Amino acid sequence: MVGPISSPGLGSGLDVQGIVTQLVAIEKAPISTLQKQATTFQTKLSVYGTIKSQVAALGDAANKLATSGGWNAVTASSSNPSAIGMTATAGAPATSVTMEVQQLAKAQSTASASVASGTAMGSGTMTIELGSWSGSSFTAGANTPVSVTIDAGSDSLAEIAAKINDADGGVTATVLKDASGERLLLRSKDTGEANGFRISVADDDGNDTDASGLSSLAFDAGNANGMSQTQAGQNALATVNGLAINTASNKLTNTLPGMTIQLSQVTTNPVELVVQPDTDAVQANVKSFVDAYNTLVSNLASATRYDAGTKKAGVLQGDSTAVGLQGALRSMMRSTTASSPFTRLSDVGVEMQTGGTLKLNTTKFGEALGDLSGLRALFGESTGNDATEGFGLKVKKFTDGLNAAEGLMSNKSAGIQRQIDRNSDEQERITDRAARVETRLLAQYNAMDATVSKLNSLNTFISQQITLWNKS
Template identity: 30%
Template sequence: MDNSIVSALGGGSGIDTTSLVKQLVDVQRAPQQQRLDSKKETLETQISAYGTLKSSLSEFQNLLSPLSNSDTFKARSVSIPDTTIITANTLAADAQVGNYQVQVEEVAQQHSLVSSYTASDKDAAAGLTGNLTIKLGAWTYDEPANPDDLVSFAENENQTGLTIEISADDSLQGIADKINAEESDVQATVLLVDGNYQLMMSSASGKNNALEVTADNTDLDGFQFNATTHLMTETQKGVDAEVKINGLSVFRETNEVDDVVPGLSFSLNKASPGEKITFSITEDKGTAEQSVRDFVEGYNSLFNTMNSLTGVTRDEENNLTSGDLSRDGSAKVLMTQIRNMIGSSVPGVDTFNALTNVGIRTTLDGTLEIIEDDFQSAMDDRFTEVAAIFAPQTSASVTGVDVSIGSYAVNTVPGTYSGTITTSPTKGSVIAGDDFAAVDTVLSPGDYTFAVTVNGTTTETLTLDGNFNTAEELRTELQSLINNDTNLKASNDFIDVVIEGDKIKLQSRVYGSDSKVEFSAVGAQFDDNVLFNNPTETTGVDAAGTINGEAAFGAGDVLLPKLDSDPYGLNLSIQEGTTGDFTFNFSRGFAGEMTRLIDQFLASDGTISIREDSINNQLTGIEDDQTELDRKMEKLNDRLTAQYIAMERIISSLQTTGSSLDGLADRLPFTASNN
């Protein structure tokens, strides 16, 4: 039976069933796997393309940053000749343009004192007790007869004095450390002089920052420097800097000058009377011009990137090729929105309000170009209007209203709005009931203690001490005494003491209904002699009014538009005394609007993020489909394998049966062999 069916089937080893099963499974898998792979590749390409798009948008947005800053259009340049007399430090964007001559007649210096008390060991206990009170102010000297003799001291109400408690175990270095630990402009240093240690005290520079030191114990006389006792040696007087600007003499407490030439900060290095330093501050339009050119170049780069991703272009062989996002509707809408903004007028700007006014035009291929003649004409002749096109602008029709852009202005609608101030903001105050009269706490001793509550913060018990012959002397002492209170300093609640008519008035420095000043405690003599026996207290008032026809929210001197109204996000600061109708305007400028649009694209809930999430969800779906396909193919593999194993068993059985039949006829009875 050589030609039997068993032989034909290759009995025992003729078929590689493993290979056959794999081929059958691969044939079944191929079309489905191809669809999954193709879709996955497309989606991954889109994800990569969106990454490229986001990077390009971010780079373009960075180029918009200078144009969205109004300081770019206020840039200044200064040319100061080489000199050792002054050093220019900073030049603000809005520095005053002009020609200047500067003469340094005198440089500021600190007031410095050295104690007559000496110690051989600066770290040994000095055995001194008592309190040192240090104040800062201006000394009047007996000039010109005795220029070193002290006459009187006027305390600087804007400076913080201090009182140091000294115990017997304090060393000279310990006294210095206690002084330096206080929050003041007084510095103490221990110096080694001729084998002994002395204490040097120095203040901030300037005539009005000189030191007065008094002690309540004769142990500390060696540290006193006042009109009565001055055993400390004055090594250097406090002197103001004197600078002449175009012939006008001005005086400053420090050698760091930032308010003489508006916008220019410079240091005074040395005095050189009569020597003039001439310089000019001019507009620097080059900064803005370069920023505009960078914007055009950046936009063209972005446009080319977006066009290659969303459009159809020709390759090097002139064959049409589609971008990776050419069939992505979201990407195309994004590109359309950017192009529409390029060609639109800027919201909130009435005239001269489009890029074309600056000489920036769109070419046939969609990129931008600068028409140089038009561009230079705009930069030279209409620079302020160019700034209004690109940078944010706010303005008001009255000087008593200042409009600023708040932190919630992302959705503020540009435009012109109307407003009415019905209530002007005021500060809380308390004013004496009677006119000023001289006060002398020494000649008329008694209880001159008092405490003041300012905006809800109450001072510690304070004590008025001294002879006050004028209202100005009392005003200065009260303001210094109250504002140096530790409680008020901690809460940052301060007052101004003013003279209104002939009455002393204490006034909070903040506006609004939370602004209030009142005496929480007064001693009998303070009440009678300082003329606060019948004070009038007035609580501050919040600004009130309407904005765009709707009631505004007033807080102190600030008016805020109604929540979620078109102008919401703008802050209006109202000067005291301002009332009536006004208008105000807001524009983000082109750079601000484009930046806002790109922010929306790049936001976590923006167009690109939503599209990426959709693509990633589809990729996740493909992974699930791949898992399901693998599961089905594995089952198919198992089924075919089982079938072929069964077949192999049948074939094996047939082979065994065939072998047992071989020669059977020869063994049957009554048969003869073929031989």
């Protein structure tokens, strides 16, 4: 009894495995074509993903020109920034004023008498009140007085200064040391007449006005033995176009709309302050729009082009969606708006070039900047009609539509993805079918191999018997 064949072809002498491999390869042959198609589909999907991003970038650039954000940048300049500095927020109205500074705002400052380093100043309570001085008369402000308790053993000037600072009563405390010893310096946190301070003391030695103990650190009209004033609080005094102004701070934030003015020096001559539209920023925004458009149309041109020299076609060559998008973009850039006096992009130097790209003619655009409102209308005119609206609005609406959830770009990408999925499914079906064919062929060839092996064994047996018969 001949046993089963463990190696294909052992009984017949045929290369069964090689035969089956070749037959299976024929079954799998369509996969090569499908893999090439899958690569093309993936490339298309990637290109459309790039196009979608570029469409979004064009929409963003167009939207900036359709809204105030693209036009409200301003420049602010001072003829003497060392004396009067200034900045202006976007949208600040254009203006020109002259300004002079007669006096800078200052914070009230006081100093104690000099004592030896580490001297115990005495215990008690210091009360800090903010307000204004008029001669020797103090008028308290709206802030609640702040009390600072000084304990015996923790009453050096350094310790007292730290406690005053921790109390956050509207003054800052510093200890100044020199050859004569150390002194306590107090200063209002804010400048201005209304931000002065008074320091009253409840001295534990029972005398709140003498020169010893904590009372030496008082600053009050009724205490001649306390700290001395080194600087009175004062307001800034200036004129704007000859009109006098009075302010507690050297930083003016609400004096002129949209402007922040910093007073740094008393002036001897009028200083010119100018706010005007930032035309360089406007040109940069229009240039960004042109660049975003050119990036998109250049990518579309490359993807749809057929290169006769290399005989190679772009991945989207013949793609109706890409070709149609090219045409729609060019048509839009050649369209008109209902704005005045400019109705076409070419009117302001945004010119169509051979090949469909745009170029900014800076000379012509510079002339258009002379009518900034007309230039802004060319991009931002709202008519409710897509055909006649400003270019910023019409391009933004167009790109939003392309990239919407059910827009052209999304639908196209979804369609390509479905092709990729079907291709993958087909490859799997062919692979599964080839595996089944391989199993069937191996079974058939193994069965044949076993039969041939049996016949060979029978032939050998018969040949042996005939030889024996002949000898007998």
